[in-house]
Amino acid sequence: MAASKNTMQKEPSEVELLLPWHAAGTLNARDSRKVDEALARDPELARQYAVIREEYAETIDLNESLGAPSARAMQKLFAAIDAEPARQSRPLSVASRFTGFFASLSPRTLAWSASLGALALVLQAGVIGAVLMKRGPAPFEVASLNDNESNTRDPGPITSLHALVRFAPDARLSEITSLLDKYQATIVDGSTGGMFRLQFANWTMSRDEFSNLLKRLQREKIVSLAVPTP
């Protein structure tokens, strides 16, 4: 049966209804294929399609002939914007920064950073393995204390509190944001091969305290890896 209906008294077919969107190129692939096939076998439908293409072209012409607004519209808009009450430029919350950071990445970038993260881990394992193989078995050494060195060295407070963290693949956004809140951390960079660079708010921690914090972080269910970084 022909996809088009010969008389206007009959209800139009589904394919017939889709013709304008096919002409505009806004159909999905499946519908587009369906219309293409119908057009190929139904000359009457093809005739209607030619009429639609004509309407399409003239509608564009008509709209283009309407010109453009004057600069007055823009001036009026920005005068109105300037008259709006000033927005509070409060710093974004940790959660907002996190979601904002991810919002700025395209899905493809996110996918790539995850893949790169996995690749970096594999390479890292390979390099460590190669170094160990090259070194061969370690010579027998006896631990001894050098008299010139103090054995009560005070490491003192550290000046940079950053860590590289990789989250578990199934970690949910809400879990990550609450973890960041819990540790008073902010994501400051995410481009390091799927690893996220966190900055911690508490600058008064000693090395030992920071080391303990990282151990706690590492034990978190949604954290795969947490290592200190300058």
Added chain:
Amino acid sequence: MSATQAASDDVLIVRIAQGDRLAMQVLYGRHHVRVFRFGMRLVRDEQLAEDLISEVFLDVWRQAGKFEGRSAVSTWLLAITRFKALSALRRRKDVELDEKAADTIEDSSDNPEVTVQKKDTGSALRKCLSKLTAEHREIIDLVYYHEKSVEEVAGIVGIPENTVKTRLFYARKKLAELLKESGIERGWP
């Protein structure tokens, strides 16, 4: 509109929500002509259409934080424009431009018959497109000029998708009738 531009529009909206005036200028530069033309076709008044633009983009400035990204930004803009245009038409008391009245508008320039005499089918088509009801005009514009999908048109106009399809079909049928009255046969229907 490309997917890249759609994604970029989303980023602009996030920045606008944070009060970024430059992002507003970029978004305005990108969309104001289409918003103006859509508004112009609805209200048929250049001055009013220009006022609409300011109102539409001011709404964007105010509401950007609430934009959920369920539709393309361009679709959101057209939906706001449509709402503003219909509100403006309702407000206007001096010119009753409701949809029925719009149907009876006569252009001061050549009527379709005269145009046919000039053997200019394209021009006659444009005349007849202008003679359609507001309801039919907007659906033809959204599909052909603004390149909106069935789903997007449904969202902008606020009608079911099947109604979108049949409304466009009957708008085209009406267009064919107007052309026929003007002595132009195009082989359909």
